[in-house]
Amino acid sequence: MNHRAIHGTILGAALLAGFVGVWKLQEKVDTERTTLQMENDELALRSPAVMKRLSLEYAPLMGAIYWTRAVQYFGGKHQAHEQNLDQLWPILDIATTLDPNLIVAYHFGATFLSDAPPRGAGEPDQAVMLLERGIKANPEHWRFYQDLGNVYYFDKKDYLKASQAFEAGGRLPGTPAFMKIMAAKIAAEGESLETSFALWMDLYQTATNKDVRKNAEDHLRLVKMEMELRALNQIADAYERKTKQRATRISDLAQAGLLSGQPLDPEGSPYVLGHLGRAEPNPKSPLREEWMKEKKR
Amino acid sequence: MRNVQTVAANTFREAVRDRVLYNLVFFALLMMGAAILVGQISIGIERDVIVSLGLTAISVIGIFIAIFLGVALVSREMDKRTLYALLAKPVKRWEFLLGKFFGLVMTLTVNTAAMAAGLYIALWSVNHALLKSDTYVLVAVYLILLKLALIVALALLFSCFTTPFLAILFTAGMYVAGLLAGDLRTVHGVELDPGTLRLMRGISYLLPNFENFNVMGAVVHGRGVSAAIAWQATLYAILYIAIVLMGAAVVFSRRNLK
Amino acid sequence: MTQGAIEIENLSKEYPYGFLNLKKKMSLEGLTMRVEDGEVFGFLGPNGAGKSTTIKLLMRLIFPSAGTARILGKSIDDVSMHGSIGYLPEQPYFYDYLTAHEMLDYFARFHGLTANDRSARVAVMLKKVGLDTAKKIQLRKYSKGMLQRVGLAQAILHDPQVVVLDEPMSGLDPLGRREVRDIILELKREGRTVLFSTHVLSDAEMLCDRVGVIVGGKLRGMGAPGELLDMKAQGMEILFELSGVPGNLPLLTKATRTGERYRAQLPETELYEALDALKAASARILLVTQIKPTLEEYFMHLVEADRAQASAVEVSGK
Ligand SMILES: Nc1ncnc2c1ncn2[C@@H]1O[C@H](COP(=O)(O)OP(=O)(O)OP(=O)(O)O)[C@@H](O)[C@H]1O
Numbered sequence: 001m002n003h004r005a006i007h008g009t010i011l012g013a014a015l016l017a018g019f020v021g022v023w024k025l026q027e028k029v030d031t032e033r034t035t036l037q038m039e040n041d042e043l044a045l046r047s048p049a050v051m052k053r054l055s056l057e058y059a060p061l062m063g064a065i066y067w068t069r070a071v072q073y074f075g076g077k078h079q080a081h082e083q084n085l086d087q088l089w090p091i092l093d094i095a096t097t098l099d100p101n102l103i104v105a106y107h108f109g110a111t112f113l114s115d116a117p118p119r120g121a122g123e124p125d126q127a128v129m130l131l132e133r134g135i136k137a138n139p140e141h142w143r144f145y146q147d148l149g150n151v152y153y154f155d156k157k158d159y160l161k162a163s164q165a166f167e168a169g170g171r172l173p174g175t176p177a178f179m180k181i182m183a184a185k186i187a188a189e190g191e192s193l194e195t196s197f198a199l200w201m202d203l204y205q206t207a208t209n210k211d212v213r214k215n216a217e218d219h220l221r222l223v224k225m226e227m228e229l230r231a232l233n234q235i236a237d238a239y240e241r242k243t244k245q246r247a248t249r250i251s252d253l254a255q256a257g258l259l260s261g262q263p264l265d266p267e268g269s270p271y272v273l274g275h276l277g278r279a280e281p282n283p284k285s286p287l288r289e290e291w292m293k294e295k296k297r
Numbered sequence: 298m299r300n301v302q303t304v305a306a307n308t309f310r311e312a313v314r315d316r317v318l319y320n321l322v323f324f325a326l327l328m329m330g331a332a333i334l335v336g337q338i339s340i341g342i343e344r345d346v347i348v349s350l351g352l353t354a355i356s357v358i359g360i361f362i363a364i365f366l367g368v369a370l371v372s373r374e375m376d377k378r379t380l381y382a383l384l385a386k387p388v389k390r391w392e393f394l395l396g397k398f399f400g401l402v403m404t405l406t407v408n409t410a411a412m413a414a415g416l417y418i419a420l421w422s423v424n425h426a427l428l429k430s431d432t433y434v435l436v437a438v439y440l441i442l443l444k445l446a447l448i449v450a451l452a453l454l455f456s457c458f459t460t461p462f463l464a465i466l467f468t469a470g471m472y473v474a475g476l477l478a479g480d481l482r483t484v485h486g487v488e489l490d491p492g493t494l495r496l497m498r499g500i501s502y503l504l505p506n507f508e509n510f511n512v513m514g515a516v517v518h519g520r521g522v523s524a525a526i527a528w529q530a531t532l533y534a535i536l537y538i539a540i541v542l543m544g545a546a547v548v549f550s551r552r553n554l555k
Numbered sequence: 556m557t558q559g560a561i562e563i564e565n566l567s568k569e570y571p572y573g574f575l576n577l578k579k580k581m582s583l584e585g586l587t588m589r590v591e592d593g594e595v596f597g598f599l600g601p602n603g604a605g606k607s608t609t610i611k612l613l614m615r616l617i618f619p620s621a622g623t624a625r626i627l628g629k630s631i632d633d634v635s636m637h638g639s640i641g642y643l644p645e646q647p648y649f650y651d652y653l654t655a656h657e658m659l660d661y662f663a664r665f666h667g668l669t670a671n672d673r674s675a676r677v678a679v680m681l682k683k684v685g686l687d688t689a690k691k692i693q694l695r696k697y698s699k700g701m702l703q704r705v706g707l708a709q710a711i712l713h714d715p716q717v718v719v720l721d722e723p724m725s726g727l728d729p730l731g732r733r734e735v736r737d738i739i740l741e742l743k744r745e746g747r748t749v750l751f752s753t754h755v756l757s758d759a760e761m762l763c764d765r766v767g768v769i770v771g772g773k774l775r776g777m778g779a780p781g782e783l784l785d786m787k788a789q790g791m792e793i794l795f796e797l798s799g800v801p802g803n804l805p806l807l808t809k810a811t812r813t814g815e816r817y818r819a820q821l822p823e824t825e826l827y828e829a830l831d832a833l834k835a836a837s838a839r840i841l842l843v844t845q846i847k848p849t850l851e852e853y854f855m856h857l858v859e860a861d862r863a864q865a866s867a868v869e870v871s872g873k
């Protein structure tokens with residue numbers, strides 16, 4: 001009996017050592033394999049139609065698998081701070097071809113195909129293509145019109161088409177009044193900060209996908225900042241009218257009694273007056289870089 | 298060791314007499330068809346298509362043989378009771394198990410080598426030359442063989458304590474799980490609590506990481522494979538097979554035959 | 556005390572069964588016995604008695620729930636001892652893709668014989684079991700009896716000191732049975748120990764120094780075959796021919812008739828009286844034999860005793 005216990009202990013130890021070895025080795029293998037450069041086989045098969053044939057009656061399942069791959073792909077690129085999202089369209093293309101009713105995939109695609117880098121792929125045309133397919137396959141899903149309107153409004157800056165999209169969506173049964181209001185507003189004003197804020201807010205409140213919601217939140221923060229900067233500039237203009245000279249610091253405005261205290265941006269950094277006395281985010285603010293990029297567009 | 302050798306040789310003979318190697322005919326026809334077809338339709342990627350099709354066929358055919366024959370190795374002997382007379386000879390049970398393992402690995406080696414030769418013939422027939430990058434195809438084939446050996450070991454382990462049907466299911470399941478194990482370490486876009494994440498990481502290391510043996514993506518496009526990848530995969534296979542066979546031997550040596 | 560060839564001590568085997576294997580069934584209960592060196596020992600018992608269970612336990616094919624056994628003084632856990640024992644499984648089955656010659660050669664390799672020794676031994680064995688002409692045929696084409704013969708050949712291939720045969724005669728034609736009997740006797744002459752199981756009494760009687768009778772997993776009797784079975788001799792049987800009109804022979808009332816032949820059973824004490832009467836009637840006596848209980852009857856007797864005991868236990872338990 002004792003003999004057997006010794007055997008058992010030796011065996012257990014050997015197995016344990018073996019698994020520890022396997023573990024350590026795997027860590028080495030993982031680093032080594034990054035040199036293989038196999039990123040191009042994210043998609044072995046690029047033809048959605050062939051994929052669909054090959055999936056037989058399991059196409060929806062395969063669609064779901066491709067959809068998770070899309071999320072993984074996006075998350076992986078995001079984490080690695082890589083901006084090249086050129087595989088996003090083919091993966092979503094396959095996912096929605098395999099399963100045309102994969103609502104979340106269209107929705108996700110509308111946001112991240114169209115949004116400018118680094119947030120998205122910066123391909124609004126692909127987003128429009130995807131959404132038009134989604135609308136065809138799911139005509140009763142009014143939110144696709146909202147997404148389409150957003151793409152035209154934010155990324156293609158085509159306010160007529162944007163207004164038409166909201167209008168068309170608004171005609172569907174069960175649509176909130178919001179859609180019609182947006183259609184009218186965009187038709188009348190084109191782009192305005194208030195409209196942008198309302199659009200992002202709605203997306204933020206209704207998004208079911210966490211990446212989409214996070215994206216809307218980031219945009220909201222930027223739009224909110226733009227609105228605050230606009231208000232500060234108006235105050236600075238009033239100051240100029242009053243003192244006949246341009247303020248150079250925010251504190252000048254406060255001293256003149258036009259402002260109580262130091263206003264902070266959504267990230268908590270104090271605003272500053274920059275070139276020509278125009279309000280802008282603090283050079284140290286995390287939002288500044290994105291703000292500059294937006295400016296350039 | 299002599300006993301292991303004897304059992305292995307007989308296992309190989311069994312596979313040959315059971316016409317296992319006939320699958321090569323199927324492979325040959327496939328490669329021939331592909332070579333002819335590819336020459337006519339695709340421009341510029343003939344080589345890629347031949348390599349990817351060939352490697353896929355080598356892998357898939359090998360996996361089928363490894364799983365089904367691997368499970369049958371021991372369970373059939375128990376079922377038909379051919380094992381009774383053998384175990385009454387001065388043979389230890391682990392020697393028998395090891396012999397069975399090496400016998401099937403030998404069979405798979407011969408089979409895979411023949412298929413690899415066929416693949417090279419097809420490559421030559423479309424390119425009318427062999428490129429330097431074509432040597433990496435051999436590395437890919439070698440890694441496939443390592444993978445097959447690991448699958449055989451798993452099949453052997455499962456067949457030692459369950460019915461052949463379940464053993465086939467478990468082995469196939471283990472293979473798929475092992476292929477996806479790497480993804481378990483790098484989940485993105487899913488919110489999970491740290492405890493679950495740690496557990497998933499742990500599991501992903503303990504599962505047989507079959508992705509370690511996959512260099513198809515690189516080889517198909519004519520890119521190289523570092524020596525480190527090859528020897529690390531070799532070490533990994535040896536270590537994992539040793540663990541699995543040890544477990545199988547423990548289970549089998551205490552098993553009551555029916 | 557000298558060392559027996561096979562020493563079994565309190566060997567038990569229980570098999571789990573039923574839902575989730577929760578219940579246990581005893582297939583062998585506390586078997587203790589020894590087979591002496593150079594002895595031919597017969598293991599008798601009805602179907603399901605536990606003969607094969609015992610033999611498989613000895614061969615380490617299954618593992619005991621309790622008890623130990625030694626063969627040639629070594630624990631059965633010691634596989635190296637298998638070099639000097641031979642085993643014929645019940646209803647043997649071998650790799651059917653091999654020929655008899657290949658199969659024997661394969662097994663011979665485990666005994667470390669050189670290639671020359673192997674081919675010589677294999678040839679001798681094939682001749683011995685009468686398969687000389689069929690040695691190039693794959694075993695999948697063998698009949699049941701032929702398989703039994705190959706099985707026997709592989710069991711004695713390596714000149715084992717102890718030979719264990721599980722129903723060596725089953726499936727054989729009369730000639731085959733005789734050949735197997737001859738082989739067993741030859742083994743005995745060579746001083747080897749043979750343990751074999753059988754249902755057939757006459758085989759046991761003819762060959763065994765001693766027999767053990769096992770019923771329901773328990774050893775129910777052991778001794779020389781005569782001792783065990785003679786105690787129940789049931790009289791004599793006479794077979795005779797009577798041509799013409801039968802006279803007033805009292806024996807005829809007890810006899811059954813087939814054509815001119817009569818078969819009569821009577822107590823041993825009345826035998827000579829009856830023979831005299833037959834002589835007087837000028838009958839032709841063909842055969843006089845002792846009526847022995849068939850093994851079935853002997854078993855029935857033991858089984859009946861078993862049942863009585865079991866029901867007694869049951870009653871007292873309530
Ligand atoms: N694998 C098993 N699982 C459960 N019970 C078993 C198993 N093998 C044998 N038994 C039981 O053990 C008992 C003894 O079986 P064993 O094969 O030893 O009988 P036997 O004496 O050889 O009979 P036979 O003359 O029919 O060969 C039987 O009741 C049988 O049902």
Ligand SMILES: [Mg+2]
Pocket residue numbers: 606607608645721
């Ligand atoms: Mg039996």
